[in-house]
Amino acid sequence: MTQPPSGAAFPPRGHNHRKCIAEALTTAERMCAENGLRFTQIRRRVLEIVWSRHAPVGAYEILDALRDEHRSAAPPTVYRALEFLVEHGLVHKIESLNAFVGCGHPEDGAHVGQFLICARCRQVGELDDPDIAALIERKAAGVGFDVSRQTIEVQGLCRHCAGAARA
Amino acid sequence: MTQPPSGAAFPPRGHNHRKCIAEALTTAERMCAENGLRFTQIRRRVLEIVWSRHAPVGAYEILDALRDEHRSAAPPTVYRALEFLVEHGLVHKIESLNAFVGCGHPEDGAHVGQFLICARCRQVGELDDPDIAALIERKAAGVGFDVSRQTIEVQGLCRHCAGAARA
DNA sequence: CGGAGAATGTTATATTATTTCATATTTGAT
DNA sequence: ATCAAATATGAAATAATATAACATTCTCCG
Numbered sequence: 001m002t003q004p005p006s007g008a009a010f011p012p013r014g015h016n017h018r019k020c021i022a023e024a025l026t027t028a029e030r031m032c033a034e035n036g037l038r039f040t041q042i043r044r045r046v047l048e049i050v051w052s053r054h055a056p057v058g059a060y061e062i063l064d065a066l067r068d069e070h071r072s073a074a075p076p077t078v079y080r081a082l083e084f085l086v087e088h089g090l091v092h093k094i095e096s097l098n099a100f101v102g103c104g105h106p107e108d109g110a111h112v113g114q115f116l117i118c119a120r121c122r123q124v125g126e127l128d129d130p131d132i133a134a135l136i137e138r139k140a141a142g143v144g145f146d147v148s149r150q151t152i153e154v155q156g157l158c159r160h161c162a163g164a165a166r167a
Numbered sequence: 168m169t170q171p172p173s174g175a176a177f178p179p180r181g182h183n184h185r186k187c188i189a190e191a192l193t194t195a196e197r198m199c200a201e202n203g204l205r206f207t208q209i210r211r212r213v214l215e216i217v218w219s220r221h222a223p224v225g226a227y228e229i230l231d232a233l234r235d236e237h238r239s240a241a242p243p244t245v246y247r248a249l250e251f252l253v254e255h256g257l258v259h260k261i262e263s264l265n266a267f268v269g270c271g272h273p274e275d276g277a278h279v280g281q282f283l284i285c286a287r288c289r290q291v292g293e294l295d296d297p298d299i300a301a302l303i304e305r306k307a308a309g310v311g312f313d314v315s316r317q318t319i320e321v322q323g324l325c326r327h328c329a330g331a332a333r334a
Numbered sequence: 335c336g337g338a339g340a341a342t343g344t345t346a347t348a349t350t351a352t353t354t355c356a357t358a359t360t361t362g363a364t
Numbered sequence: 365a366t367c368a369a370a371t372a373t374g375a376a377a378t379a380a381t382a383t384a385a386c387a388t389t390c391t392c393c394g
Contacts, residue, residue, distance in 0.1 A: 008310065009310040009312065010310070010312075095262040095263040095318070095320070096262040096318050116307055116310070116312045118312075119315065125310070125312070127306060127307065127310070129306045131302065131306070132299070132302055132303055132306060135298065135299055135302055136299055136319070136321060139294060139296045139298070139299060140283055140294065140321055140323065143175065143176040143177070143283070143292070143294070143326070144325065144326025144329065145176065145177075145283045145285075145292070145321070145323055145324070145325055145326065145329075146323045146324040146329040147321055147322070147323040148286065148322050148323045148324070149321070149322040149323070150319075150320075150321050150322070151262075151263050151318070151319070151320040151321070151322070152303070152317075152318070152319050152320075153262070153317075153318040154303060154307055154312070154314050154316070154317050154318070155314070155315050155316040155317070155318070156307065156312055156313045156314040156315045156316070157312070157313045157315070158311065158312055159310070159311025159312065162311065162312075162313040
């Protein structure tokens with residue numbers, strides 16, 4: 001039994017979020033070790049802050065939190081850490097919000113980000129559906145376009161909030 | 168014979184771009200007239216500047232151009248005009264670039280923006296494929312997510328630049 | 335005309351992100 | 365173990381993007 005259940009996109013309400021954070025940190029630690037990357041204190045702490053919730057966190061919000069322990073932190077401190085984390089697939093940037101979310105499965109190196117952004121609760125789920133990616137690639141190829149990266153951000157209401165809206 | 172050819176996503180090299188601009192302005196004028204919207208001088212000029220090329224234009228670049236004739240222009244001048252133009256489908260915002268492109272077919276009110284962004288020549292083409300939109304909607308529905316808007320921005324190389332890269 | 339609503343003017347400021355150069359830390363070769 | 369190179373962080377300033385708030389002008393329409 002995994003938590004959150006695979007394919008769920010959004011974690012179940014009332015899930016043990018501490019576990020999410022702990023797992024994300026452990027996975028990151030392992031991935032960095034395996035690839036000879038330096039998982040420094042700052043990077044670790046920034047990743048932990050990004051994982052504070054399943055909703056995007058802004059760079060300056062991260063900075064505020066980081067400063068509690070890390071007095072010397074400045075914008076570049078955060079942006080550098082984020083650059084590292086994004087580059088290695090541990091964090092995604094949500095372009096339409098200029099904010100960042102933790103990646104639930106950084107192992108799948110090549111996975112594109114496909115995000116479901118709830119307009120009500122602000123939570124973000126990852127869809128990461130290969131059929132969508134393949135269709136986009138195929139349709140783009142149809143007009144001679146060679147795809148290197150896909151940015152897919154879908155706005156709407158998550159299952160829980162859509163239910164609340166109908167009630 | 169239309170220009171650019173429908174389905175081309177990117178306009179042909181060496182196309183008559185003046186015609187693109189003129190058509191965009193004429194279409195906007197007609198659309199606004201039909202819907203009782205005010206296509207003011209500022210909005211018209213901002214749309215014209217956005218259409219200066221088939222690549223995204225930043226708000227402050229628009230401001231610079233606008234100021235040539237419109238001395239009192241300030242950031243809100245531009246952002247208000249852009250808000251109007253985006254709201255009525257005449258312009259799209261490219262979220263991953265914080266910049267704006269003209270919409271080639273503002274008539275299709277409901278069309279989602281699906282953009283092909285060439286990393287080399289910076290031009291942006293619109294794909295706007297209903298199969299992609301439908302698939303995303305279906306897959307999202309599969310996890311209980313109710314889609315209201317889609318942001319799809321695909322990075323890569325356009326036909327011309329991909330060819331140049333292979334050469 | 336004149337009032338209401340819409341658009342623009344004006345100033346200030348908020349938010350997001352990068353540049354630049356100095357310093358410190360880690361790594362790996364010797 | 366030590367040193368040089370590469371990497372990471374500190375620190376200050378500034379660039380780039382976007383909005384807030386309130387005053388004024390314009391346009392539509394009765």
